[in-house]
Amino acid sequence: KNQVEQSPQSLIILEGKNCTLQCNYTVSPFSNLRWYKQDTGRGPVSLTIMTFSENTKSNGRYTATLDADTKQSSLHITASQLSDSASYICVVSAGYQKVTFGTGTKLQVIP
Amino acid sequence: DTAVSQTPKYLVTQMGNDKSIKCEQNLGHDTMYWYKQDSKKFLKIMFSYNNKELIINETVPNRFSPKSPDKAHLNLHINSLELGDSAVYFCASSRGRSGEQYFGPGTRLTVT
Numbered sequence: 001k002n003q004v005e006q007s008p009q010s011l012i013i014l015e016g017k018n019c020t021l022q023c024n025y026t027v028s029p030f031s032n033l034r035w036y037k038q039d040t041g042r043g044p045v046s047l048t049i050m051t052f053s054e055n056t057k058s059n060g061r062y063t064a065t066l067d068a069d070t071k072q073s074s075l076h077i078t079a080s081q082l083s084d085s086a087s088y089i090c091v092v093s094a095g096y097q098k099v100t101f102g103t104g105t106k107l108q109v110i111p
Numbered sequence: 112d113t114a115v116s117q118t119p120k121y122l123v124t125q126m127g128n129d130k131s132i133k134c135e136q137n138l139g140h141d142t143m144y145w146y147k148q149d150s151k152k153f154l155k156i157m158f159s160y161n162n163k164e165l166i167i168n169e170t171v172p173n174r175f176s177p178k179s180p181d182k183a184h185l186n187l188h189i190n191s192l193e194l195g196d197s198a199v200y201f202c203a204s205s206r207g208r209s210g211e212q213y214f215g216p217g218t219r220l221t222v223t
Contacts, residue, residue, distance in 0.1 A: 031209060043115075043201050043214030044154070087152060093209060101154040 002027040004092050004102035012108045017080055021105045023073040023090030031093040035064050035075045038087045038104070047075070047088075080109045114138070115215035117202050123221045124192055132187045132218045134202030142166075142208055143185035145177060146201040148217070154201070160185055161208055192222045 004025045013019050025033070032051045036044035048057040048064040050073070057064050061078045077084055090102040115136045124130050136143065144167075145157045158177045159167035165177070174190045189196060202215040 034211070041217070043203070043217055045214070046211045049211060089154065099156055101156075103151070103153050106152075 002092070002094060002098060002100045004090055004100045006088075006090050006102040006105050008105060009103070010106040010108070012110060013080055015080060015082055015109050015111050018076065018078050019080060019107065021075045021077075021088050021090075021107070023075070023092075023102055025071050025073070025090070025092045025100070025102075027071075027092040027094045027098070027100050029094055030068060030071075033064075033066055033073050033093075034091045035062070035073075036089040036091060038089060040086070044089055077107075082109050082111065085109045115202055115204050115213050117200075117215040117218050119218060120216065121219050121221075123223065125223055126192055126194060128192050129188070129190045130192060130220070131189070132200055132202075132220070134185050134187070134215060136183055136202075136204040136213070136215075138204055138206075138213060140204035140206050140210070140213070141182055142205045142210070143179065143182075144203040144205075144212065145185065145187050146203065146214075148199045148201060150198070158185075158187075159208075166208065189220075192220075194222050196220060197222045 007022045034049045035047045038044040050066045063076045066073045087104040089104045118133045142161045144159045148154045160179045163179045176188045178186045199217045201217045203212040205212045
């Protein structure tokens with residue numbers, strides 16, 4: 001069964017600090033992995049997408065890593081800002097027709 | 112504005128009613144999706160259309176029927192609404208079946 005598990009479930013950090021969110025998956029066959037940011041009351045917005053051959057991808061202060069051997073990904077946020085407060089969702093695709101969403105990590109950045 | 116739009120944003124209705132949610136994208140994408148996000152914030156895909164053809168139909172009650180009049184629109188019709196249908200429904204679109212998905216703002220459906 002295809003599954004995507006994220007940890008921690010929620011996280012509170014001080015503004016300016018770094019943090020790392022984890023994603024473990026059992027999706028097969030692996031096609032790509034995306035990280036989305038979802039602000040409260042809005043739709044998810046894509047941050048990064050990685051295929052099997054990519055092991056790191058950056059988007060500003062967001063850096064995603066992928067270890068296809070251990071089926072793990074992480075999203076590192078550098079120098080957090082209040083606007084980073086949101087849910088972060090890991091999404092893994094198995095070919096064209098199977099997309100599995102993680103349950104998300106809710107991040108709160110406090111001043 | 113180039114985007115994925117949904118109407119209505121909020122929908123409150125009684126059990127047993129039939130309702131529709133509309134979705135339009137002007138990004139020129141050929142694939143559109145409907146997702147349901149429950150109270151635990153878990154997103155689950157319901158339907159996917161590519162070039163107006165259904166390519167994904169997850170285990171969804173047949174009370175839910177998607178309609179794609181053209182590549183830019185994918186509407187969701189729900190018959191005989193139940194309390195458990197209360198959720199936020201998101202429409203999304205992408206270029207190709209594995210392209211980046213762009214999400215609409217969501218429709219919060221409340222069934223009383």
